[in-house]
Amino acid sequence: MYDLPLHLWFSITRLGGAGLTLPLAVAIALWLALGYTRRLAVGWLVIVGAAAAVVALTKIAFLGWGVGIRAWDFTGVSGHSMLSTAVYPVAFFLTLLPTRASIRLFGVACGIAAGLAVGLSRVVLSAHSPSEAVAGCVVGALAAVLFVWWAWDTKAGKLSAVPVAVSLLMLTAALHDVRVPTQHWITHIALHLSGRERPFIRARWKAGHEAPHPVIAPPAGRSAALAPSFV
Template sequence: MWNAISNVGDAALTLPLAMACAVWLRLSEPTLARTWVFLLGIGTALVGVTKILYAGCGISISAIGFRVISGHTMLATSVWTAVLALVFRGAGASISKASVIGLVVGALTAVARVLDHAHAVSEVLAGWTVGAMVGIIFVGTLGRSRTQLFRPLAAAGTLFLITSLAYGHHAPIQRLIDEHSHYLCARTA
């Protein structure tokens, strides 16, 4: 069961959803699209840096059991918060309620990652915090805008289709980090 919950944060699902949101936002209001991509880029960069530092350089904070920021947790929290806010906005519903649901999806993903022994509590707390900041800042920006979303029913259908096709697949990002990060650390030493 926990693996099934953990899958909602896998990059194979969340990154296509995030890109579909970026396209939807680009068609609606390019500034919102840039904001979304920028914020998500910061979140993913923070996750990536910690993963490279740990896998390639062996850097961790053993006192709190911290090796890396949980990417599944960060992506689940930020992407689902944004996806739900956009769908709720398109339906004329409260985006603040959508935000709460997205944050809960991220928290459940965090619990799943700990119970699957993939991460320590400190790692999922870091992932949830980064993801929540990305999601909340984006939703705040969306809430202040008066943008009418482009074809909300079609966009929501596309997001549902992506979820149906991508759920359960796994992106090879961690394997690539494990294979190549030592080269980056060796060049900086």
């Protein structure tokens, strides 16, 4: 499996990109509001939003303050892994909601498998460590299972599977290669909150070479006066 061509791994990893999964999450909420209840739609957005907040907070903590687990090479929950493992199971569940329980369960399992494939791709492409990808899959799967458990007894039959499936497939095809600079935004927030000039970097952090505070050079006019004298 690891011998897949590199371009295939990139195609798999793009399935977890925020430029695709976040619009899919919104589309799911719209279908829930239109075909079922606004309560379900809001509940879904709250659940996936909370999972996204876990990703953002762990990344901000590392980039701004160097908070992580060196022994596990953990610097933050993988966003690609979390989003794909949260969104795809719920997309399958929504599409198959009018069907019997066994088919719905199979769809949820397929969605989780897709998220796991994205998580594996992040490790293969060296975008995340195994611990970060696993954490992302766990957080995403918990979000998906929580929503599915909550919505399981929703009365089926209000939505036809065809328009839901077609719309979600079209959205996936259209946005598969769309990229959103979420990492840049998170880094900017981390630096703003921590007051650092530069974010913590994994390699230097693992080696213990990162300074705990920003190093600010003195003004040019004062550099000579502040310089130590060895005369």
